[in-house]
Amino acid sequence: xxxxxxTQAGIIGGHHAEPDQLYVETRELRVQGFLLFMxxxxxxxxxxxxxxxxxxxxxxxxxxxxxxxxDLALAAINSVVLxxxxxxxxxxxxxxxxxxxxxxxxxxxxxxxxxALFLSGQIIEYAKLAVGWGTSGIFGTAFFTLTGMHGFxxxxxxxxxxxxxxxxxxxxYTFQKYTGLTLGTLYWHFVDVIWVVLFSIxxxx
Amino acid sequence: MxxxxxxxxxxxxxxxxxxxxxxxxxxxxxxxxWKARGVENQVFKMMLALLALGAILAILAAFNLLAGKGxxx
Numbered sequence: 001x002x003x004x005x006x007t008q009a010g011i012i013g014g015h016h017a018e019p020d021q022l023y024v025e026t027r028e029l030r031v032q033g034f035l036l037f038m039x040x041x042x043x044x045x046x047x048x049x050x051x052x053x054x055x056x057x058x059x060x061x062x063x064x065x066x067x068x069x070x071d072l073a074l075a076a077i078n079s080v081v082l083x084x085x086x087x088x089x090x091x092x093x094x095x096x097x098x099x100x101x102x103x104x105x106x107x108x109x110x111x112x113x114x115x116a117l118f119l120s121g122q123i124i125e126y127a128k129l130a131v132g133w134g135t136s137g138i139f140g141t142a143f144f145t146l147t148g149m150h151g152f153x154x155x156x157x158x159x160x161x162x163x164x165x166x167x168x169x170x171x172x173y174t175f176q177k178y179t180g181l182t183l184g185t186l187y188w189h190f191v192d193v194i195w196v197v198l199f200s201i202x203x204x205x
Numbered sequence: 206m207x208x209x210x211x212x213x214x215x216x217x218x219x220x221x222x223x224x225x226x227x228x229x230x231x232x233x234x235x236x237x238x239w240k241a242r243g244v245e246n247q248v249f250k251m252m253l254a255l256l257a258l259g260a261i262l263a264i265l266a267a268f269n270l271l272a273g274k275g276x277x278x
Contacts, residue, residue: 031245063275072276073213076220076267079259084223086256087230139275182245189252196259204262204271 027179034183038190041153045194048149049201052142059138067139068129075203078121079195082154085114086192089161093185099175101168108165111188115158122151146198153191160184220267228260 056062092107126144164184167173173181235253238246265271 035244035248067275069277070273070275071213072266072269072272073216073220075276076224076263077216079263079266080220080223080227083227083231083256083259083263086252087227087234090230090234090253186245186248186252189249189256192259193252193255196255196262199259199266200262203273203276204266205273 023177030179031183034186038186041190042194045146045149045197048142048146049197052146052201055138055142064137064139067137070143070203071125071128072203074121074125075199078118078125079199081114081121082118082192082195085111085118086189088114089185089188093181096168096173096175096178096181104168105165108161112158112161112165115154115161115188119151119154119158122147143202147202150191150194150198153194157188157191160187217267221264224260224264224267228257228264231257231260 088107088110092104092111095101095103095107129140129143161184164181167180231253235250235257238250238253241249262271
């Protein structure tokens with residue numbers, strides 16, 4: 001199906017290049033475009049992270065008086081769940097490269113489940129913290145904004161991976177042409193890496 | 206021992222166990238992809254390295270060796 005769509009695109013676009021050449025050319029462009037998107041997302045997170053660090057360093061003391069304590073044990077296991085999902089996604093892509101569809105499907109479902117488990121952990125933490133916070137201050141604003149934004153990315157990632165899985169089931173990707181899967185894996189690793197930074201600044205600093 | 210302490214100990218033990226697994230998986234994947242070329246593979250390698258770092262941080266946090274000012278240890 002992918003080959004057919006590439007050939008069709010070549011005819012419609014008036015190009016006389018071989019389908020494989022066209023695929024290689026557009027593949028590079030798609031990868032670069034996706035990387036630019038990730039850079040823009042990185043800038044978004046960076047601006048919020050630096051705002052938080054600035055507020056933190058310019059305050060009278062940290063954490064502000066009355067702020068509830070964060071649960072380090074829950075955050076540690078939740079982090080491992082998310083990092084583990086990065087590992088399962090890696091296995092999914094490797095199995096696709098080795099043309100093992102069933103194993104690929106199993107690993108990508110595991111990734112989706114681990115992502116959902118991470119979000120559940122976040123909800124539990126939010127529920128615990130909301131009791132202690134009452135009205136939100138600087139710390140609460142920074143914490144909920146950054147972790148909420150990250151959680152939204154995880155949620156979007158779960159939808160993204162589900163769509164990728166459905167596309168694979170319906171033959172959208174072949175074992176030779178699977179740029180979308182590679183980009184999906186990149187996105188999921190990006191979400192993992194952002195959490196490494198957030199986990200460090202909120203729980204370890 | 207109060208129930209919440211039991212839960213916290215279980216969470217820490219699981220974090221250490223799975224953290225070690227994730228670290229080795231990321232390290233082995235990084236080793237296998239080390240010679241891969243292409244811009245996306247370079248990004249993959251960087252992200253796998255950061256994933257391994259994240260696993261180490263989570264393990265250290267689970268052991269209370271790294272704990273910030275505003276956390277409950």
